[in-house]
Amino acid sequence: MHPMTRWLDDDEQRTWRNFVAATQLLYAALDRQLQRDSGLPHTYYVILVGLSEAPERRMRMSELATWAQSSQSRLSHAVARLEERGWVRRERCPEDGRGNFAVLTDEGFTALAAAAPGHVEEVRRSLFDVLDPEQIRALDDICATVRARLER
Amino acid sequence: MHPMTRWLDDDEQRTWRNFVAATQLLYAALDRQLQRDSGLPHTYYVILVGLSEAPERRMRMSELATWAQSSQSRLSHAVARLEERGWVRRERCPEDGRGNFAVLTDEGFTALAAAAPGHVEEVRRSLFDVLDPEQIRALDDICATVRARLER
DNA sequence: GCATTTTACTTGAACTCTCATATACATTGG
DNA sequence: CCAATGTATATGAGAGTTCAAGTAAAATGC
Numbered sequence: 363m364h365p366m367t368r369w370l371d372d373d374e375q376r377t378w379r380n381f382v383a384a385t386q387l388l389y390a391a392l393d394r395q396l397q398r399d400s401g402l403p404h405t406y407y408v409i410l411v412g413l414s415e416a417p418e419r420r421m422r423m424s425e426l427a428t429w430a431q432s433s434q435s436r437l438s439h440a441v442a443r444l445e446e447r448g449w450v451r452r453e454r455c456p457e458d459g460r461g462n463f464a465v466l467t468d469e470g471f472t473a474l475a476a477a478a479p480g481h482v483e484e485v486r487r488s489l490f491d492v493l494d495p496e497q498i499r500a501l502d503d504i505c506a507t508v509r510a511r512l513e514r
Numbered sequence: 515m516h517p518m519t520r521w522l523d524d525d526e527q528r529t530w531r532n533f534v535a536a537t538q539l540l541y542a543a544l545d546r547q548l549q550r551d552s553g554l555p556h557t558y559y560v561i562l563v564g565l566s567e568a569p570e571r572r573m574r575m576s577e578l579a580t581w582a583q584s585s586q587s588r589l590s591h592a593v594a595r596l597e598e599r600g601w602v603r604r605e606r607c608p609e610d611g612r613g614n615f616a617v618l619t620d621e622g623f624t625a626l627a628a629a630a631p632g633h634v635e636e637v638r639r640s641l642f643d644v645l646d647p648e649q650i651r652a653l654d655d656i657c658a659t660v661r662a663r664l665e666r
Numbered sequence: 667g668c669a670t671t672t673t674a675c676t677t678g679a680a681c682t683c684t685c686a687t688a689t690a691c692a693t694t695g696g
Numbered sequence: 697c698c699a700a701t702g703t704a705t706a707t708g709a710g711a712g713t714t715c716a717a718g719t720a721a722a723a724t725g726c
Contacts, residue, residue: 377657489533512640557713
């Protein structure tokens with residue numbers, strides 16, 4: 363396929379390993395905190411956030427999947443779980459018989475409101491508090507670039 | 515507990531969401547590539563890399579777990595799977611009856627060697643190729659800082 | 667020297683994620 | 697209008713991760 367691999371040089375390798383280590387530690391810390399304090403994995407938390415910001419706290423399943431960067435299957439399973447806990451409810455879409463809305467319930471909103479402060483604190487402790495303003499700007503820039511590249 | 519939550523301001527929120535989006539897209543791309551081309555999740559790949567770099571391609575389980583930033587349980591399950599595929603073998607530790615070595619087999623080394631080029635290409639495509647040298651330096655710095663913060 | 671604690675690792679169950687497939691409705695082309 | 701295709705979502709099985717125990721061997725302490 364490719365004639366030769368462009369291997370990572372030492373600097374690149376160090377950067378890559380720092381990246382993997384930092385991101386994995388960060389997500390591990392986030393997941394531990396959320397799980398401990400609210401019984402939610404981060405992906406589920408993101409789903410609730412998406413719904414909470416949507417008009418009438420409701421979104422079509424596929425729209426929500428896109429928003430949360432989730433596969434439809436993953437979202438479907440996740441919403442099923444959240445529905446069991448009474449935090450989300452499904453509603454058939456009147457305009458499109460195939461469609462479903464996911465609706466954040468009041469209990470779900472309350473749960474999210476309870477989970478948010480601890481989560482934000484963890485994000486600060488783990489990321490923003492250890493970086494200076496310049497680094498934060500640089501990080502935003504880098505992430506926006508990578509994101510744009512990978513979103514298509 | 516805490517008197518008031520220090521919420522994220524708009525800039526911080528944008529940065530955080532870019533960070534989550536970028537990292538998740540990146541890991542999704544990596545995992546897809548590795549799974550498709552070698553049937554390995556990224557975490558398993560990392561384990562093989564760790565072993566391949568260790569003296570005699572062997573490491574104590576706990577040492578390997580630390581290296582790969584894995585829980586012992588996760589590593590134990592992972593090595594069990596890799597053992598089934600014949601890519602890793604366990605050996606009792608003579609000095610410590612509780613201990614085990616994970617040893618990379620020749621088949622495992624071959625599999626890793628086959629997986630590496632595609633993986634490195636994906637890392638380049640998704641990350642290094644879209645950033646300029648200054649950004650890469652900044653990213654290294656940021657990740658090293660966050661990593662140090664979260665490693666203790 | 668033996669009971670206690672600690673360390674190294676494994677195991678099983680519960681949960682999440684992925685992938686392939688299924689279902690049901692919508693749209694399109696003739 | 698209806699067959700074919702496409703779209704929105706659900707479901708089930710398989711695989712990975714986590715968490716809580718469990719086992720077995722070492723270290724500790726009196």
